[in-house]
Amino acid sequence: MEYKYFKKLGREVPALGAGTWGIGGGYWSKDTSEDKEAILTLRTGIELGITLIDTAEMYGAGHAEEIVGEAIKGFDREKLFIVTKVWQTHAKKEDVIKSAEASSKRLGTYIDLYLLHWPTSDVPLCETMKAMEELVKKGLVKNIGVSNFSVELIEDARSCLSITDIAAVQNRFSLSYRNDEESVIPYARKEGMMYMAYTPIDKGSVANNRILKQVASKYGKTPIQVALNWLIMIEPVVPIPKASKVEHIKENAGSVGWKLSKEDWDFIKRSFH
Numbered sequence: 001m002e003y004k005y006f007k008k009l010g011r012e013v014p015a016l017g018a019g020t021w022g023i024g025g026g027y028w029s030k031d032t033s034e035d036k037e038a039i040l041t042l043r044t045g046i047e048l049g050i051t052l053i054d055t056a057e058m059y060g061a062g063h064a065e066e067i068v069g070e071a072i073k074g075f076d077r078e079k080l081f082i083v084t085k086v087w088q089t090h091a092k093k094e095d096v097i098k099s100a101e102a103s104s105k106r107l108g109t110y111i112d113l114y115l116l117h118w119p120t121s122d123v124p125l126c127e128t129m130k131a132m133e134e135l136v137k138k139g140l141v142k143n144i145g146v147s148n149f150s151v152e153l154i155e156d157a158r159s160c161l162s163i164t165d166i167a168a169v170q171n172r173f174s175l176s177y178r179n180d181e182e183s184v185i186p187y188a189r190k191e192g193m194m195y196m197a198y199t200p201i202d203k204g205s206v207a208n209n210r211i212l213k214q215v216a217s218k219y220g221k222t223p224i225q226v227a228l229n230w231l232i233m234i235e236p237v238v239p240i241p242k243a244s245k246v247e248h249i250k251e252n253a254g255s256v257g258w259k260l261s262k263e264d265w266d267f268i269k270r271s272f273h
Contacts, residue, residue, distance in 0.1 A: 001049025002256045007192030008167035009143055013081045015232045016256055017052035017240035018045045024067045025060030035067060042071035044246050048253040054240045056085035056117055057103050065106035083113040085147055088120035096131035104140055113168055114141040118148045126160035136164050143167035151187045170196035175227055175272040189236040200239035201227050211271040215264050228255035230268050
């Protein structure tokens, strides 16, 4: 596994994480039918060095967090980096605290990074941020961040804080969805924040891309591994592809430990513009 150091986190994290959207159910709906496979997949990932796991309270109505909690049992907690998110309808101070406590209970541990899942106009941003800061004071949460935020909104969130800072932002980013390329990503790099890229392989559709197939054949890799490697080569970016099957997490793990040439990286970038 390769690692990236982020000043705002004060530590290294793996250059590749595991996403859990759709594991254990969908949008606030629980499904336990594939729990064993999901747990085995996450455990396999940890053994391969994918020790950063991203989840959220709304994934499977909290069941994804329970799956993560089960999967991490027996591993050295200090080597793991567990990320979860509070849903925007829980942005009031007392709700943020309650949500974090419930997430921590389901995970069976403290939270390395706690994110506000989406911005909301229903609750003042400073109220939410101050609640998250309180969680850091309590030790329940090590770092805080935001998800689906613009640079302007990140700056607004930072202005509310006094004892900590925004350590990470999680937004959608992939070869075909590069909205943050000239905005949030350079901002995160300059500020020493981690940028977590969700939906980094466009729900698997990159597997059939002609350009990626062409490049992949040169390296003895798959199109998915090439797409993830392309993202990993951007300094603050940590992709978090979902993997619900062991073969998927193994394939994802094959995206680290090598590098595209500068020529191929540029060629791919131009091809997807």
